[in-house]
Amino acid sequence: xxxxxxxxxxxxxxxxxxxxxxxxxxxxxxxxxxxxxxxxxxxxxxxxxxxxxxxxxxxxxxxxxxxxxxxxxxxxxxxxxxxxxxxxxxxxxxxxxxxxxxxxxxxxxxxxxxxxxxxxxxxxxxxxxxxxxxxxxxxxxxxxxxxxxxxxxxxxxxxxxxxxxxxxxxxxxxxxxxxxxxxxxxxxxxxxxxxxxxxxxxxxxxxxxxxxxxxxxxxxxxxxxxxxxxxxxxxxxxxxxxxxxxxxxxxxxxxxxxxxxxxxxxxxxxxxxxxxxxxxxxxxxxxxxxxxxxxxxxxxxxxxxxxxxxxxxxxxxxxxxxxxxxxxxxxxxxxxxxxxxxxxxxxxxxxxxxxxxxxxxxxxxxxxxxxxxxxxxxxxxxxxxxxxxxxxxxxxxxxxxxxxxxxxxxxxxxxxxxxxxxxxxxxxxxxxxxxxxxxxxxxxxxxxxxxxxxxxxxxxxxxxxxxxxxxxxxxxxxxxxxxxxxxxxxxxxx
Numbered sequence: 001x002x003x004x005x006x007x008x009x010x011x012x013x014x015x016x017x018x019x020x021x022x023x024x025x026x027x028x029x030x031x032x033x034x035x036x037x038x039x040x041x042x043x044x045x046x047x048x049x050x051x052x053x054x055x056x057x058x059x060x061x062x063x064x065x066x067x068x069x070x071x072x073x074x075x076x077x078x079x080x081x082x083x084x085x086x087x088x089x090x091x092x093x094x095x096x097x098x099x100x101x102x103x104x105x106x107x108x109x110x111x112x113x114x115x116x117x118x119x120x121x122x123x124x125x126x127x128x129x130x131x132x133x134x135x136x137x138x139x140x141x142x143x144x145x146x147x148x149x150x151x152x153x154x155x156x157x158x159x160x161x162x163x164x165x166x167x168x169x170x171x172x173x174x175x176x177x178x179x180x181x182x183x184x185x186x187x188x189x190x191x192x193x194x195x196x197x198x199x200x201x202x203x204x205x206x207x208x209x210x211x212x213x214x215x216x217x218x219x220x221x222x223x224x225x226x227x228x229x230x231x232x233x234x235x236x237x238x239x240x241x242x243x244x245x246x247x248x249x250x251x252x253x254x255x256x257x258x259x260x261x262x263x264x265x266x267x268x269x270x271x272x273x274x275x276x277x278x279x280x281x282x283x284x285x286x287x288x289x290x291x292x293x294x295x296x297x298x299x300x301x302x303x304x305x306x307x308x309x310x311x312x313x314x315x316x317x318x319x320x321x322x323x324x325x326x327x328x329x330x331x332x333x334x335x336x337x338x339x340x341x342x343x344x345x346x347x348x349x350x351x352x353x354x355x356x357x358x359x360x361x362x363x364x365x366x367x368x369x370x371x372x373x374x375x376x377x378x379x380x381x382x383x384x385x386x387x388x389x390x391x392x393x394x395x396x397x398x399x400x401x402x403x404x405x406x407x408x409x410x411x412x413x414x415x416x417x418x419x420x421x422x423x424x425x426x427x428x429x430x431x432x433x434x435x436x437x438x439x440x441x442x443x444x445x446x447x448x449x450x451x452x453x454x455x456x457x458x459x460x461x462x463x464x465x466x467x468x469x470x471x472x473x474x475x476x477x478x479x480x481x482x483x484x485x486x487x488x489x490x491x492x493x494x
Contacts, residue, residue, distance in 0.1 A: 002395065005229045014307070017070060018377035024192040026448060026475055028039060030474070033255075036136075038482075045294065049126070060482075082445075091192045095454045101205075102128040102129070102132075102150070102481050102482070103128075103129065103130050103131075103148060103149045103150060104127075104128070104130075104149060104150050104151075104152060104481065105126055105127070105128055105145040105150070105152070105456075106126065106127045106129065106152045106159060106460070106462075107125070107126055107140060107151040107152065107153050107154055107155045108125045108126070108127065108154050108155060108156060108157055108158060108159040109123070109124070109125075109155055109156055109157055109158060110122070110123055110125065110158045110159070111125035111127060111137055111158070111160075111452055112158060112159070112160040112161070112429070112432060112452070112467070113137065113158045113451060113452045113453070114160065114161055114429065114432055114433055114436045114437050114450070114451045114452065115437070115451055115453075116437060116441070116446075116451075117384045119428050119429045120429070120451075121211035121212075122137060122138060122139060123139065124139055124140050124141070124155075125137065125138065125139060125140065125159065126138065126139075126140045126143045126458065127159055127452065127458075128143070128144065128145070128146070128363075128454075129151065129458040129478070129479070129481045130136065130461075130479035130481075131360055132457065132458055132482070133454075133455060133456065133457060133458055133480075133481070134452060134453060134454055134455065134456050134457075134458050135454060136454055137452050137453070137454070138363045138449050141318050153314075154462050154476075155462075156464060157462050157464055157475065158433065158461075158462070158463045158464070158465060158466070158467065159452070159460055159461065159462060159463075160211075160436070160452075160460070160461045160463060160467050161436045161437070161449065161450055161451050161452055161459060161460070161461070162211060162212070162213025162214060162436075162449065162459035162460065162461055162477065163210075163211045163212045163213060163214075163412050163434060163435045163461075163467075164212075164213070164214045164215070164399075164435065164439040164440050164443070164449060164450060165212055165214070165215045165216070165400075165401055165402055165409065165412050165439065165479040166215075166216040166249075166314060166339075166341065166399065166401055166406070166442065166443055167214055167216065167218065167314070167341055167362065167364065167365075167401035167402065167403045168205070168215035168216055168217050168218065168364050168401075168402070168404050168409060169217070169218065169220065169403070169404055169405060170201075170203035170204065170404045170405050170409050171193075171197050171198065171201070171204060171215060171217035171230075171232055171234075172193070172196040172197060172198055172201075172217070173196065173198050173201070175416050179194050179196045180196060180218070180219045180220055180226070180227075181215075181219060181220030181221075181222045181226065182219075182226075182227075183222040183261055184223075184313050186190075186223050186225075186258070186261055186262070186265065186270070186273055187223065187224050187225035187273060187277040188219075188222050188223055188225055188226060188227050189225045189227065189228070189250060189277065189281060189299060189300070189301075189302050189303070190227065190228075190298045190299040190300075190301065190302075191219060191226065191227025191228065192227055192228045192230070192246075192247070192310065193217050193218055193227060193228065193229050193230050194217075194228070194230040194239075194243070194246050194247075195241050197217065197230065197232065197242065199236065199237055199239055199242055200235075200237055201237060201371065202338075202355060203404070203405070203409060204234045204235070204409075205235075205493060206408070206409065206410045206493050206494050207234050207409035207410050207412075208234055208235045208410075208477050208479075208484055208485045208493065209410055209474065209477075209485060209492065209493025209494035210408075210409065210410025210412060210413065210474065210493075210494050211410075211412070211413060211461045211463075211467060211474045211477060212234055212409055212410065212412050213232065213233060213234055213235065213439075213449070213459040213461075213479050214232065214233055214234065214244060214445070214449050214459065215231070215232055215234055215409070216229050216230075216231050216249060216314065217229055217230050217231075217246045217248070218248070218249060218251045218314060219251045220257075221251070221253035221257040221258065221316040222253075222257055222258065222261060223253065223258050224252065224253055224254065224258045224259075224270050224273065225250065225251065225252055225253075225260055225274070225277060226253065227250075227251060227253040227300075228247035228248070228249070228250055228251070228302050229247065229248040229249040229250075229251055229314060230243065230245070230246045230247065230248045231243070231244035231245045231246070231248035231249075231443060231445060232244060232248075233479050233480070233485035234479070235477065235479045235485070236479060236480070236482075237482075237483075238483065242305070242450065244445055244449075245310075245311070245445065247301075247302050247305055247309055247311050247443075248311065249313065249314035249443070250289060250302050250306060250311070250312075250313050250314070251314055251316070252274070252313050252314070252315045252316065252317075252326075252330070252338075253315070253316035253317075254267075254270065254271070254315060254316065254317050254322050254325055254326060255270070255272065255317070255319060255322040256316070256318065256322075257316070259455040267322070268322075271325060271329065274329070275329055275333070275480055278303075278329075278330070278334050278336075279307075279334075280300070281299075281300045281302070281303035281367045282303050282306070282334065284297065284300040284303060285300065285303040285304045285306070285307045286307065288300075288304065289304070289307070291317070300437055306336050306337075307336075309336075309337050309444075310444070311337075311444070312336070312337040312338060312339060312442070312443060312444060312484060313330050313336050313337065313338040313339075314338075314339060314341050314362075315330065315338055315339065315340060315341050316341055316342055317340055317341065317342060317343065318342045318343060318344045318345050318347055319344075319346070319347065320345070320346050320347055320349050320350065322343050323340060323343060323347035323350050323354075324350055326338060326340065326359070327353060327354060327357060327359055331357050331358070332357060333360050337358075337444070338359055339354070339359055339360035339361065339442050339473060340354060340359060340360065340361045340362065340450060341362050341401065342363070342364070342366070342403075343361050343362075343363050343386060343390065344363075344366045344367075344369055344386050345369060345372065346369060346377055346389075348369070348386060348390045348392075348395075349392055349393065350390035350393075351389070351390040351391075351392075351393035351394050351395035352393050352394035352395070354395055355394050355396055355397070357408075358361075360398075360438065361387075361390050361395050361397065361398050361399070362398075362399040362400065362401050362439060362442060363386050363387045363390065363399070363400055363401070363415075363419065364400050364402055364403060364407065364415050365401065365402055365403040365406045365415070366384055366385065366386065367385065367386055367387065367400075367415060367418045368383050368386060368417050368422055368423065369383070369384045369385075369386050369389065370382070370383045370384070378388065383417075383422070384422070384423070385419055385421075385422025385423040385424055386419075386422075387422075387424040387434070388419065388423030388424040388425075389421035389423075391424055391425060391430070393425075395441065397438050397441065398424075398430070398434050398438065399434040399435070399438040399439040399442060400412065400415040400416050400419065400434045400435060400439075401415070401439075402415060406491070410493070410494040411468070412435060413435055413467055413468055414470050416431040416432070416434055416435050416466055416468050417431070417469065417470045419431065419434075420468065426468060427462075431468045432466075432467060432468055435467070435468070436449075436450045436451060437450040437451045438450075452477070457479075458478055458479075458480055459478065459480065460478040461474050461476070461477055462474070462475050462476035462477070462478075463475065473487075473492075475487045475488075476488075
């Protein structure tokens with residue numbers, strides 16, 4: 001404000017009777033100038049403003065104006081917000097079902113247990129379900145059904161775990177709305193996909209018809225860090241029930257789409273800026289853990305769980321050099337749990353290193369590699385299965401994704417079938433493992449989902465054959481013991 005009370009950024013009011021009103025052209029010019037100024041500031045800043053008052057002071061009055069004050073009541077998330085005044089505010093990592101408990105005994109021709117390794121199948125099986133959890137699983141001849149259990153006879157069908165997809169963009173209103181790809185800064189770790197979840201939307205309903213019971217709903221890849229994903233159950237009615245874990249991941253994109261952001265940054269600058277953001281965020285998490293009373297800055301919230309290894313970095317990464325940077329910077333440099341998400345254009349050449357250092361490979365939506373000028377090496381006309389190449393080069397934890405809606409969410413199992421068509425060896429159930437236990441282990445939720453075992457969530461599929469075979473029909477789906485899809489009582493969704 002000036003001494004006369006007039007804000008110099010605002011058009012001045014007409015002075016005197018003969019003054020002319022501000023012209024439309026002048027108003028447009030002033031607005032355009034403000035837009036250009038804002039754009040210039042965004043280009044210069046690259047990341048959100050620093051949190052400390054001393055940094056704001058060094059950055060000048062503009063940074064001081066943009067730095068948000070710390071909230072009076074921090075949102076509790078873990079140890080770094082353990083001092084919250086209201087313990088009841090703390091978000092849970094578990095679904096809270098309001099549905100009445102149901103005790104089921106499901107009879108099946110085969111139960112594909114899908115253990116951590118190898119071929120695990122129970123023939124002529126019974127699966128006992130109580131209070132949304134698997135109570136027991138075994139051969140019908142030796143597994144007693146307690147009194148009072150409702151028996152569902154599916155003795156000509158298979159039962160498998162629900163599928164898990166770690167690359168989903170369809171749990172919100174619409175991908176076309178683009179409310180999960182806010183390209184504010186080049187790194188935006190504070191943004192949250194959880195804020196736009198729409199339970200029971202049509203895309204999720206179709207996903208259930210394809211057997212997908214858990215997804216990682218993540219931001220887009222328009223910037224190097226699009227924000228935080230959230231792990232969800234697909235078929236429950238309320239967000240609080242759907243939520244498996246929040247944050248589900250930090251979305252990182254290291255090349256490709258982010259190169260079109262604002263000033264078209266090159267990979268060298270993007271790598272520097274990404275590394276800088278990780279270093280600042282992890283430093284904040286370390287200081288906050290040592291002294292939880294330090295002021296909260298939401299920009300760095302996700303780095304506490306990353307440092308604690310209670311969440312992971314899901315990385316849009318492809319091309320040999322870019323996948324190499326994912327492994328060396330994020331996994332080896334910062335010691336964070338990270339996995340390859342995409343992995344095409346001969347990222348498979350690094351499969352052995354990824355396996356050795358514990359970085360999973362979740363392949364999709366592209367399932368084949370061929371010579372692409374500027375992106376890959378010449379294959380002399382050969383089309384190679386990407387998952388098959390990862391497997392051939394020594395990776396043992398290979399999963400599949402759809403990048404929905406790039407591939408429709410309900411077609412996740414077709415991704416595994418395509419991988420098998422192009423050379424992936426599924427004879428030891430690795431294709432089914434790539435739809436279930438592998439993504440569950442990769443995301444750190446294998447204690448709840450991904451296989452059939454006592455104590456795990458009763459997320460079950462009833463199929464008329466091998467679920468990887470695209471000719472197979474998924475006839476019924478249970479999530480936490482509740483029937484969310486049944487072809488006997490409703491139209492087929494897919």
